[in-house]
Amino acid sequence: MLTTLLHPTAGKIIINGFDPTKNQDETRKSFGIVFQDPSLDDELTAYENINFHGILYNVPNEIRQKRIKELLTIVELWEKKDLLVKTFSGGMKRRLEISRGLLHHPKIFFLDEPTLGLDPQTRNQIWQYIKKLNEQEGITIFFTTHYMEEADRIAQRIAIIDQGKIISQGTALELKTKTETKSLEDAFLALTGRKIREEEASGLDQMRMRRQVWLGGRR
Amino acid sequence: MRTIYVLWLRQLKRYLRSKSRIIGSLGQPILFLVALGFGFGPIFKKAGGGNYMEFLAPGIIAQGILFTSMFSGTEIIWDRQFGFLKETLVAPVSRLEIMIGRTLGGATIATFQGVIIFILSLFVGFKPTNIFSVIISLVIMFLMSLLFTGLGTAIASTLDDFQGFQLIMNFLVMPMFFLSGALFPLNGLPKTIDVISRLNPLTYGVDGLRTTLTGISHFGLGVDFLVLGLITFLILSLGSYLFSRIEV
Numbered sequence: 001m002l003t004t005l006l007h008p009t010a011g012k013i014i015i016n017g018f019d020p021t022k023n024q025d026e027t028r029k030s031f032g033i034v035f036q037d038p039s040l041d042d043e044l045t046a047y048e049n050i051n052f053h054g055i056l057y058n059v060p061n062e063i064r065q066k067r068i069k070e071l072l073t074i075v076e077l078w079e080k081k082d083l084l085v086k087t088f089s090g091g092m093k094r095r096l097e098i099s100r101g102l103l104h105h106p107k108i109f110f111l112d113e114p115t116l117g118l119d120p121q122t123r124n125q126i127w128q129y130i131k132k133l134n135e136q137e138g139i140t141i142f143f144t145t146h147y148m149e150e151a152d153r154i155a156q157r158i159a160i161i162d163q164g165k166i167i168s169q170g171t172a173l174e175l176k177t178k179t180e181t182k183s184l185e186d187a188f189l190a191l192t193g194r195k196i197r198e199e200e201a202s203g204l205d206q207m208r209m210r211r212q213v214w215l216g217g218r219r
Numbered sequence: 220m221r222t223i224y225v226l227w228l229r230q231l232k233r234y235l236r237s238k239s240r241i242i243g244s245l246g247q248p249i250l251f252l253v254a255l256g257f258g259f260g261p262i263f264k265k266a267g268g269g270n271y272m273e274f275l276a277p278g279i280i281a282q283g284i285l286f287t288s289m290f291s292g293t294e295i296i297w298d299r300q301f302g303f304l305k306e307t308l309v310a311p312v313s314r315l316e317i318m319i320g321r322t323l324g325g326a327t328i329a330t331f332q333g334v335i336i337f338i339l340s341l342f343v344g345f346k347p348t349n350i351f352s353v354i355i356s357l358v359i360m361f362l363m364s365l366l367f368t369g370l371g372t373a374i375a376s377t378l379d380d381f382q383g384f385q386l387i388m389n390f391l392v393m394p395m396f397f398l399s400g401a402l403f404p405l406n407g408l409p410k411t412i413d414v415i416s417r418l419n420p421l422t423y424g425v426d427g428l429r430t431t432l433t434g435i436s437h438f439g440l441g442v443d444f445l446v447l448g449l450i451t452f453l454i455l456s457l458g459s460y461l462f463s464r465i466e467v
Binding site: 003004005025026029033038039040041042043044052053055056057058 | 225229233236237301308310311466
C-alpha cells in the first residue's frame with residue numbers, strides 16, 4: 001500500500017506529503033525500494049538495469065551517468081557493471097538493487113527483508129552500505145526483518161507487527177524496558193507469544209510473512 | 220515516450236541475446252516448411268492445387284509470427300515470477316506506457332522473426348510474385364504481431380503461474396494455427412471447420428500474407444486488413460485494461 005501497488009480498504013497514508021492513492025506518481029518518485037525477491041532483469045547487465053531505472057524515473061542523462069558511477073562505486077560493483085546480472089551472486093544482486101533504488105534521490109528507502117538468505121559476511125557488508133548511504137544521502141530507511149539483532153543494532157524506532165497489526169512500537173531500549181527483557185528477541189516473544197504463527201500464504205508478495213516492521217529514523 | 224522506448228529496447232536486447240531462443244523458434248517453422256512442403260507437394264499438385272510450397276510459405280510465416288508474439292506477450296508471467304515486473308510497476312510511469320512499450324517490443328521481434336522465415340523460405344523454393352507487395356506483406360506481419368502480442372499480454376495478465384502457459388499453447392495457439400488455412404485451402408471445408416476458421420483472426424493474417432506474397436486470395440486484401448485492424452484494436456484495448464489491473 002505504501003508503494004502504491006495495493007489499494008487500502010480503509011484509513012489514510014501520507015508519504016513525503018503525498019497520498020499514494022491520489023498522487024501516485026509523486027509518491028512513487030519519493031521512495032526507493034528493494035523488494036524481498038530480486039527484481040532485476042537477469043538478461044541485462046548491471047549497468048543496463050540501473051540505467052533503465054534512471055530512464056523510467058526520468059533522471060536527466062548527465063546526472064544519471066554521474067550518479068550511477070557514484071552509487072555503483074559505493075557498493076563495489078562499478079568494475080562489474082558490464083556483466084550480465086545472471087552471473088551475479090545473491091549478495092551482488094542485492095547490492096545492485098540497493099544502489100538502483102537510490103538512483104533517483106528518494107526521500108524514503110523501503111527495504112523488504114534485505115538480508116534474507118544471505119550469509120553473515122554479506123549481511124554485514126549490506127548494512128554497512130546502507131548505513132553509509134543513509135548518512136551520505138540523509139534519507140529515511142524503512143526496513144522489515146526477521147532478525148532481531150539486526151533491528152536492535154540498526155533501527156532507531158521499531159514497530160512490531162503481529163497478524164497484520166502493529167502491536168507495539170518504540171526504540172529497542174523502550175521495548176526491552178517495557179517487557180522487562182534483556183534482548184529484543186525476548187521482548188518480541190513476550191509481546192507476540194510463543195505460539196508459531198501459521199499464516200496462510202497469500203498470493204500477494206507484500207503480505208507474505210511480514211510480521212515485523214522496523215523503522216529507522218533520519219540520521 | 221522514453222518509457223515506451225526503453226521497454227521496447229529491453230525486449231529487443233533480451234531477444235538478441237538469447238541465441239537459443241532465436242534458433243529454437245526458427246526450428247519448428249523450418250521443419251514444417253521442409254517436411255510438409257516437400258511431403259505434400261506431389262499430392263497437392265495432383266489434386267490440382269498447384270505449387271504447395273507457394274501455398275504453404277505464407278502460412279508458415281504466419282505461424283512463426285503467431286508463436287513468437289504469443290510467447291513475447293506471455294513473458295509477463297516470467298517477469299512477474301522473477302520480480303522484474305514490480306520494478307516497472309512502482310516507477311512513476313503509467314501502466315499504459317509500460318504495456319505499449321512491451322507490446323511494441325514483442326511485435327518488433329515477431330515481425331523480425333517473420334522476415335527471417337520469409338528469407339529462409341526463399342531457399343526451399345518459395346518465389347513471391349511481386350516485389351512491391353512484399354512491402355505490404357510487412358505491414359500485415361506487423362499488424363499480426365501486434366495482435367498476438369496483445370493477446371498474449373491480455374491472457375498472461377490474468378494468469379499467475381507457468382502452468383497456464385501450457386494450456387494456452389495447447390488450447391489456443393495450436394488450434395489457431397491448424398484451423399487458419401495456413402496448411403490447407405479454405406475452399407469446400409465442412410461447415411464447422413469453415414465457421415471456426417472464419418472466427419480465427421490468424422486466418423485473415425494468413426490470407427493477407429498469401430495475397431500479397433503469391434496473389435492467391437480467399438477474402439480479398441481489404442477484408443483482411445479491416446478484420447485484422449479491428450481485432451488488433453480490440454485486443455490491445457482489452458490487454459491494456461487487464462494489464463492495468465494486475466496486482467503483484
